[in-house]
Amino acid sequence: MDKEGIERCLTRIAYEILEKNKGMENIVLMGIRTGGVFLAQRLQKKMSDIEHATIPLGILDITLYRDDISASKKKPHLGETKINFSLDDKIVILVDDVLFTGRTIRAAMDALIDFGRPRMIQLAVLIDRGHRELPIRADYVGKNLPSSLWEAVRVDLVEKNGVDEVVIEEET
């Protein structure tokens, strides 16, 4: 998927979020570090342009909530979590780049609950590649990308890698 493809997906998701929730009242976006943050920022801009108002954006690092954290010898780098608003009674839109096993989303939901009691949590992802290990599904999907377990799906974004593209590559 190329730059235009990614942009079109995000534009559609922005409209879908607003349609499903009948506007942007009580909506907050929550980007999951690191890929989800850039996508959430882009969605924020698109939705703000459509509705002419600003949607709050939070950044969530789920490292401390991972279920494999105590088993891994080397600790993953910990980024900052930044949520400058209350989540109570909000509709939280979790944003991530790739939905795979669902474990990241499980961790993200546990983390969110520690910040308050959202009215609802919805999930937006750019790519759904299947192979779920937990009963989790996305509310907004950019593209379904059936892939084999031996492949890796890489999402490059301008903000991070200087180019917008989604590629499937052989797991090395």
Place this chain on the structure above:
Amino acid sequence: MKFERKDILGIQDLSVNEINLILETAESFLEISTRPIKKVPALRGKTIINLFYEASTRTRTSFEIAGKRLSADTINISSSTSSVVKGETLIDTARNLEAMNPDVIVIRHSAAGAPHLLARLVKQSIINAGDGAHEHPTQALLDMMTIKEHKGKFSGLKVAIIGDIEHSRVARSNIYGLSKMGANVVLAGPATMLPRDIEQMGVKVFPHVEDAITKADVVMMLRIQLERQKQNIFPSLREYSQRFSLNRNNITLAKKDVIVMHPGPINRGVEISPDIADDPSFSVILDQVNKGIAVRMALLYLLTGGSE
């Protein structure tokens, strides 16, 4: 960068990259202490033993809170209520604790090198919470984190450390750390409290406090250990306070945006006048305490790993 260490024994053997990684990780942990629910599940099922052979309020509480906010189980042992009073040696105590399978042992001991001995002896991670007059690495890390937040950098900063350098593990760890990070460390104190050949650590020594704090970006006051007076190291508290305390008059010699630090517990009116210690435009003393929890959370997080 990956953190590869089993133990944190001192700042002397940490690299600049390792210090930066610890400080960055700690900065990410700061936010947890401001949440409505101040707890994350990262260290669920881990056990941390705080083994304190010396009195402590700040450090022990800070380690305990750090462990609890990460969901670890923390156990405190102080020498007065342990088998130490029955004559058990440090080595025997350590072997017995090891047999109980904790994940981290935090130790404070009056003998320099006690944590190093433990680190060789047991398989668990050891964190030095102060060993004699040798090192107090977690204090230096939280001091560096506080300086970094207020000044944004280390290189070129003038940091004055004032007081009883000879008996101060805080001073030694900070000299190692701050020099490594590129700060310019200067010392002042009575001649009886300055170790011989301290210049070999790359610091400048002044006999008068005024010379040391002139144009300083950071002034770090050390606690005068009142019990030292008996050893004839200084004649009287009053004389010490007149010659070496930080007060309204001499602080004007430092830079306008100087920050004043103190590892605590402070002797009000001895090494620092109360109006300076309590003045939020200079004093970052309570900020240091706040950073201490984040630094200790970062170390516990980085040290506890699985078996593979």
